[in-house]
Amino acid sequence: MTVLSIVSFLLITGLIALISALKTRRKKVQTINGLFFADRNNNFFIVGGGLLLSNISANQFIGENESIYTNNMSVIAWGVSSVLAMLLVAEFFLPIYFRTGAMTIPDYLGKRYDDSTKKLVSIIFLCSYLVNLLPAVLYGGAVALTGMFNFLYPLKLTYWQNIWIMVWLIGLTGCAYSVLGGLRAISISDTVLSIGLLTIGIAFPYYGFKYLGNGDWSKGVHILLSQHTEHLNAIGGSNDEIPLSTIFTGMFIMNLYYWGMEQFIVQQALSAKSLSHSQKGMGLACLGKLLCPFIINIPGLIGVHLYKNLDNTAEVFPLVVKDTLPSIMIGLTAAVVLGAAVSTFNAGLNSSSTLFILNLYKPWFEKKNKEVTEKHLVYAGRKFEIIVSVLAMFSAPFIMFSKTGFYTYLQQLAGMFCLPIFTIILVGFMSKKVPPQAAKIGMIFFILSYLIFNYILNIKLHYLHMLAILFVCTSLCMLLVSKFYPNYNYTEIKLESVELSTWKNRYWYFGVLLIGMVSVFILFSKWGIA
DSSP states (O other): OOHHHHHHHHHHHHHHHHHHHHHHTTSOOSSHHHHHHGGGOBOHHHHHHHHHHHHOOHHIIIIIHHHHHHSOGGGGHHHHTHHHHHHHIIIIIHHHHHHHTOSSHHHHHHHHSOHHHHHHHHHHHHHHIIIIIHHHHHHHHHHHHHHHTOTTGGGTOOHHHHHHHHHHHHHHHHHHHHHHHHHHHHHHHHHHHHHHHHHHHHHHHHHHHHHHTTTOHHHHHHHHHHSSGGGGOOSOOTTSSSOGGGGGTHHHHHHHHHHHHOHHHHHHHHTBSSHHHHHHHHHHHHHHHHHHHHHTSHHHHHHHHHOSOOSSGGGHHHHHHHHHSOHHHHHHHHHHHHHHHHHHHHHHHHHHHHHHIIIIIHHHHHHTTOOOOHHHHHHHHHHHHHHHHHHHHHHGGGGGGOSSOHHHHHHHHHHHHHHHHHHHHHHHHHOTTOOHHHHHHHHHHHHHHHHIIIIISOOOSOHHHHHHHHHHHHHHHHHHHHTTOTTOOOOOOOOTTSOOOOOTTHHHHHHHHHHHHHHHHHHTSTTTTO
């Protein structure tokens, strides 16, 4: 830790906050539409930056590099293969959301099924954010910043105490962004951070390989490509953390859910000024996902050559950054990692408040025939965000005691919340005859089955394959229940006033992205550099 690295970290972090404040000061944040959807006025560049940075948090920096250090590059399948899912979302899901005027995913389910389904899914979303997303984002950011800086070393505090303080630093910063600036401030900061992320992606290979080669950049590259090459392989086998076969089963389902149904992601897409800008933003985020292995994952590969046996493998990313980069770049990296953690945290926080206010709080007032003003809803939304932040900050440090790897822990827990929602939405898309009763039974069936098969029974099957099997079983369960309601038929609500013009010539761009996706897998395989 040097004075220069701390100064550069503080200056860059302050600059991002200043730009966000200047860009949002004239925008409305006293209305629901302004607080939660940036007045639906974001262009494709802001949407794309928001989608990418809401997805990239410290969890990726910490979890993926830990996985590469302990296993291999197969973990990049989560991000690279998501391109296909994102393009399907842009082509089929976004037009439905814009056409029906849905403001939240449960809002769409309320239109497709009924209000009780809407409330049930809202509660599942909120549980997912409180138990999994928000605490994990805080913990990942705390691990990264503690490893890079260890600000509190002079105070002789323990690692556990450092994590607690860093969690609260990130949590309070994220809460301030979301409460004071709303989605517009979040989106602007994400766009600025994407520039910083690209800078790191260009600079780190130079400094990292130079350090590995003892001052000779080309020698560092040669070492990486000639020693421990098994870590370069992204084509996972049956004994790897991410087998290749899972890309076509549970992983594809999870990616399709995440980019097309996860509230804090969809909320970014719906903030676009039109369907065309939303689709372009998704396409821009796809390009970012293809570049991520070269921006995010090189530290894990270098760590394989620098450290023989780490007691805490989650520290590999911050250790490599601290050991290889010059002070000013350490400050920039720390600022981007902090910003990425804050970005995902406050996006999740903003979406949690959206779900609570629009789907639970406001309907409860209306049911009691009480008049509720826009000002009151905004106040209640901000108050709810503060409460959720405090709960997440208290629970985040305890993730340290997870027995599985950090990234695997996140994905396993996410499956229990994501897949039942994915199933009822997809089945609702495919069939107009599935009634609300089938959706409720399907969600309960999935969650109970997932808990039994993953935490009670000792079944020797990868959890992603298990997710795919449960998805099929739940879908069949819903279709079976539908047979008892032969007269039910859903008629889609269409809003002709919504701008529905699509992005012209998008298929050429989509084709290039798919070729790029396959090329990345080939590069990191036995046919490429592995």
